[in-house]
Amino acid sequence: MKTLKKLLEERAAKLAEIAECRSEEELTAIELELKKLDRLIEEARNAEDQTPEEKAAEERATAVPGIVKSNQEAKEVEKKGIDLDKLASEIRSGNPTVITAEAQREIQKRAIASSNTQSPSAYKQTLEVAPNEAAQAIDLVAHIPMNGAAKYEVAFAVDTGDADYTEEAGQYTNSEGTFNTNDTNAAKITNTATVNEEVKELNTIDYLSAIIDNVRKSIRKKASKEIVVGDGTSNHLLGMINAPTKVMPANYKLEVKTFDRSTLRKIVMAYGGDEDVTSPLTLFLNKQTLNEFLDVELKNGDPAYNVTFQGTGGTISEAKGGLAVPFSINSGLKAFSAETAGKTFAVYGDPQKYELPEFSDLVVVENDYIYQDKGQIAFFGHQMLGGVVSAYKAFLPIKKQA
Numbered sequence: 338m339k340t341l342k343k344l345l346e347e348r349a350a351k352l353a354e355i356a357e358c359r360s361e362e363e364l365t366a367i368e369l370e371l372k373k374l375d376r377l378i379e380e381a382r383n384a385e386d387q388t389p390e391e392k393a394a395e396e397r398a399t400a401v402p403g404i405v406k407s408n409q410e411a412k413e414v415e416k417k418g419i420d421l422d423k424l425a426s427e428i429r430s431g432n433p434t435v436i437t438a439e440a441q442r443e444i445q446k447r448a449i450a451s452s453n454t455q456s457p458s459a460y461k462q463t464l465e466v467a468p469n470e471a472a473q474a475i476d477l478v479a480h481i482p483m484n485g486a487a488k489y490e491v492a493f494a495v496d497t498g499d500a501d502y503t504e505e506a507g508q509y510t511n512s513e514g515t516f517n518t519n520d521t522n523a524a525k526i527t528n529t530a531t532v533n534e535e536v537k538e539l540n541t542i543d544y545l546s547a548i549i550d551n552v553r554k555s556i557r558k559k560a561s562k563e564i565v566v567g568d569g570t571s572n573h574l575l576g577m578i579n580a581p582t583k584v585m586p587a588n589y590k591l592e593v594k595t596f597d598r599s600t601l602r603k604i605v606m607a608y609g610g611d612e613d614v615t616s617p618l619t620l621f622l623n624k625q626t627l628n629e630f631l632d633v634e635l636k637n638g639d640p641a642y643n644v645t646f647q648g649t650g651g652t653i654s655e656a657k658g659g660l661a662v663p664f665s666i667n668s669g670l671k672a673f674s675a676e677t678a679g680k681t682f683a684v685y686g687d688p689q690k691y692e693l694p695e696f697s698d699l700v701v702v703e704n705d706y707i708y709q710d711k712g713q714i715a716f717f718g719h720q721m722l723g724g725v726v727s728a729y730k731a732f733l734p735i736k737k738q739a
Contacts, residue, residue: 429537493729521574565577598641601662
């Protein structure tokens with residue numbers, strides 16, 4: 338078992354990593370590590386008395402990192418035009434308030450950095466958040482800033498044409514490539530979140546962080562499902578598995594009757610054109626479907642597949658053969674065992690070939706009165722998004738064979 342001193346040193350080092358974060362996925366991973374360390378620190382603190390050296394280590398571990406509290410960082414935030422106090426004030430006033438993606442990243446970064454292992458004596462200053470239910474899909478696809486637009490269109494090549502031999506002084510081969518377009522309109526995704534009225538007493542960062550946790554994450558969760566399975570009806574995203582035939586031909590699919598040791602290889606080899614052997618991309622599937630992969634055994638009884646996890650994704654690999662494929666869990670897809678024959682239960686492709694135009698930033702409105710009798714306040718949030726597959730045969734539907 339690690340000593341309290343060692344755990345505190347690890348926490349201080351983890352906090353220092355925040356300054357180097359470049360994505361929300363990295364921030365979320367650090368947040369999870371900090372929560373694990375906080376639990377271990379609390380257990381260690383209860384099990385042993387602190388030495389002066391350990392007390393000093395704890396002060397370093399629970400202090401806000403220099404990158405967060407320095408004048409340099411304050412100037413950087415000011416340079417970006419992010420006034421978090423003003424932002425919080427606008428929301429508290431009940432006015433519709435835009436929270437840009439940049440502001441959201443700043444709030445999350447500073448919220449993680451300012452977390453403290455000490456329990457407040459008067460009342461809890463931070464809010465416990467729900468387990469991470471936002472699927473990884475929204476972090477994998479290509480985000481396209483399109484503020485103010487109502488429609489987004491992409492052009493893609495179906496084929497490049499064929500060259501051929503030409504006799505001396507003969508006519509050049511004329512085989513033009515085939516091109517097409519795909520488009521998406523804006524869809525409005527909304528959410529109403531309720532929290533205890535004590536949130537009003539929190540400091541700026543914790544207050545804004547509570548909004549992000551309760552409003553934005555639910556919108557991300559919905560968008561992550563729709564990116565994969567959206568039906569494209571009025572005001573709905575059109576997901577990967579329902580892309581139009583002009584970008585995903587009806588005969589472009591793989592049917593699976595049962596899982597065996599070759600299933601993963603068949604998925605990879607079925608992707609793309611006749612001359613494509615693309616490096617492993619991403620397999621989107623239900624959690625139970627992943628479990629059904631792991632039920633497959635070799636003749637000697639050993640597992641046919643191995644899995645490593647990272648957040649809501651990871652890598653599935655052949656136990657013998659060396660093929661490894663990144664995967665992303667998505668609850669919008671049904672488990673193989675529960676899906677109807679002929680329906681898509683998984684999809685394989687390049688998530689960067691699914692473009693998510695953001696027609697608006699996150700807009701939040703606070704309402705202090707609608708649930709006042711319950712001691713709660715409400716946050717109403719919405720964001721305008723679109724979704725479009727931007728390349729021919731970018732995603733391979735994997736269907737349950739009849």
